[in-house]
Structures are given as structure tokens and as C-alpha cells.
Amino acid sequence: MIELQSNPVGWISTGDASLPRKAVLKLIVVGDGGVGKTTLIHRYLTGTYLDQRMTVGSGFATCDLNMEGVTITLAIWDFAGEERFRFLLPTYCRGSLGCILAFDLTRPPTFYHLDQWLTLVRSNTDDIPILLVGNKSDAGDKNSDLARDYTQINNLADYLETSAKEGYNVIKTFETIATLMWTRTTTAAPQSLLTTAT
Ligand SMILES: Nc1nc2c(ncn2[C@@H]2O[C@H](COP(=O)(O)OP(=O)(O)OP(=O)(O)O)[C@@H](O)[C@H]2O)c(=O)[nH]1
Ligand SMILES: [Mg+2]
DSSP states (O other), rough: OOEESSSSOOOOOOOOOTSSSSEEEEEEESSSTSSSSSHHHHHHHOOOOOOOOOOEEEEEEEEEETTTTEEEEEEEEEEEEEHHHHHHGGHHHOOEEEEEEETTTHHHHHEEEEEEEEHHHHHHSSSOOOOEEOTTTTTTTOOOOHHHHHHHHHOOOOEEBBBBTTBHHHHHHHHHHHHHHHHHHHHTSSSGGGGGOO
């Protein structure tokens, strides 16, 4: 359904004047330091694994997706997980339409810190879909039951286990959240959140 385009091809006409021809959807990626957020994004955008250094402040990347015949730009904001950057989060959340909330399957404390992240995201966004991701499935124990319970109790969109190292479920993760964001945007969000290219 969604096609990653490494070279954006400009306009795709939908034939429906009511739909924007190009939209920018802001996605935030949050979770404790070292859970693999930057590695996941890098894997998704390049298809390769690269050992990452700690993010300082935030990182930013975009890619174009084709959603129901409309080209959308996914603007991916990669937030540094280290505690000392936490004060930046409210600003960083502004205008976001979706969130990947990640923890590390090899480090249980990163799971127990999810509440803090959720509170921060929810108090600075407007009821956006949040996808829970347990990363490093190549190295950690599966934590499905606990994480699925957490997903349900906290009304999160879904839970996926990933390996940025091996590429497991990485494309699915970004496709899932992008689809949720697109659906939410076209059905509920104010049109002002869509940037129509001219
Ligand atoms: N085994 C394994 N290691 C991973 C995986 N994903 C990331 N890593 C490693 O985990 C370490 C941290 O990854 P980062 O992507 O820098 O983590 P981050 O969440 O962006 O961390 P901050 O920028 O500090 O918030 C790196 O050494 C990665 O190579 C994975 O799926 N499996
Ligand atoms: Mg990082």
C-alpha cells in the first residue's frame, strides 16, 4: 500500500481536488537513550545497519511515501533519549501527528520508563496515534505479553517487536504508524495540519 520512494517524483495527481496534493506529516520517535531509535530510522531510510552515536538534542530526516495515490512527506524527528535533553521535548512535540515510543528488549528499565515518555508526549500533543516498539529482538527476550497488556491499558495503537540490526519489522513499523497518521489526518485532523505544496 505504501511505497518508499528514494527519489521523490514530485506531483501525483489524485484527480480529487479536495485532497491535498502533497502533505507533510510529522512523526516523533521517543524512548530512553540507547534503545535504538536512530538505528531504526537509519535502517528504514537506507536499509542498512550502522552503529550509531548518541543523539544530541534531536535529529531530523524525511522520506516520501505514496498513500492512496497522494505523495506525503514523512518528517521524522528523532529525539535524544538522554535525561538532560528532556526539557526540549514539549517544543519538539509541537505539530506532531504520530509517535513511535521505543524501548529496549534487552534492558527492562527502558520498559518501566515508558510511563514518563507517555505522559510527556500526551501532555504536549493532541491525541495522536502512538505505536509501541520493543527493539533489539535479535538480542533480547520477547516481552510480548507484558507489552501487549501495556498497549491495551494505555490505549496505544499497537505493539511491534523489531530488530534494527537485522531489519526485522522495521518497514512494518514505519508503514503502520504512517498509515495511522494518514488515516487520522484525512478523517479527523484539521486541514491546517496538512501542508499543501504549491
Ligand atoms: N543488537 C542490537 N543492537 C541495536 C539494535 N538497534 C540499535 N542497536 C545498538 O544500540 C545502540 C544504541 O542505538 P541508538 O540508535 O544510538 O539508540 P538511540 O535510541 O538513538 O539513543 P539516543 O540517541 O541516546 O537517544 C547502538 O550501539 C546500536 O548499534 C538492534 O536492533 N539490535
Ligand atoms: Mg539516537
